Structures are given as C-alpha cells and as structure tokens.
Amino acid sequence: KPTERGLALIPFAQMHQLAESYIQSFMQGVWSEGLDAGTDGHLKIMVERAGLNWEAAKDILKSKANDTHWRAVAEQNRQAMLALGLWGVPSFRFEETAVWGQDRFWVIEKAMRAAFDPPTSA
Incomplete structure (x- = not known):
C-alpha cells in the first residue's frame, strides 16, 4: 500500500506542475530518510515538501476516479517495461x-x- 499511495498522487502533482518535485521528495523520503508512505504523517511530509497541499492530497487518495486512472497508467508502464x-x-x-x-x-x-x-x- 505505501507504494500505491505514492503512485496515486503523481497525477495530482502533475496537475500542479510539481511531479518532479513530488517524485523526488517521495523517493528521498522512502529510500533515504526511512519514511513510511503507508502512514499519513510521513506521506504528508513528502507531499508538503514538494509544495503540494496535504488536505487536497488526502481527498485525491480517496478518489475512485483517480484510483482507476493511476492504476491504468501504471499498467501501461508495466507493459512497456515488459516489452x-x-x-x-x-x-x-x-x-x-x-x-x-x-x-x-x-x-x-x-x-x-x-x-x-x-x-x-x-
């Protein structure tokens, strides 16, 4: 679930032209700082550090439409990788x-x- 929570917020970050900042913050948090993206407290740190609004991000995490969208993009990327x-x-x-x-x-x-x-x- 932590990775899925991170992936779910990429479209949100893209909407705000902060995808690179968010992805960098997420990877740094998870891989260098030992933050657990499965917890709201740690994910909030990564989201806000990227310049995104945490309250809006929490709403995105609950969105069925966003869930369907990011999963479809992830599957396309997985298929491209396998190819x-x-x-x-x-x-x-x-x-x-x-x-x-x-x-x-x-x-x-x-x-x-x-x-x-x-x-x-x-």
Whole structure:
C-alpha cells in the first residue's frame, strides 16, 4: 500500500506542475530518510515538501476516479517495461537501450554519449 499511495498522487502533482518535485521528495523520503508512505504523517511530509497541499492530497487518495486512472497508467508502464525485456525496478531506457539495475548506468551513459557526442576524427 505505501507504494500505491505514492503512485496515486503523481497525477495530482502533475496537475500542479510539481511531479518532479513530488517524485523526488517521495523517493528521498522512502529510500533515504526511512519514511513510511503507508502512514499519513510521513506521506504528508513528502507531499508538503514538494509544495503540494496535504488536505487536497488526502481527498485525491480517496478518489475512485483517480484510483482507476493511476492504476491504468501504471499498467501501461508495466507493459512497456515488459516489452523491453525488463522486469522490475530500477529499469532505465534511453532510445533503444534498456537496462535493469543502477549498476548499469554506464550502459545508458555510453548510449547517450554515442547519441550526443560528435564523432572524433582519427
């Protein structure tokens, strides 16, 4: 449930142009600070730190329409991940390069350099 509560608020954050701030706050809270998104007190910290209104966020968490929406988006993303041959998080994709695991950032970096760095002459 904690992850679902976090995902459920992404559309709300997007409506307020604060999705990046919210996602960063959520990930920092859960992975670095030991906050439990399953509790209102901890989720409130993450929501407000991102610049969002906690009372409005609580209403969103109760919304059946929002629940249906975020779950559909999550399923689309899951299907896209599986189509790339990936199976979980953290997964990363840049253009045609897809990898699983943060220890594979070097593969993504290599693909980005190949795409953006000018070719060198010998």
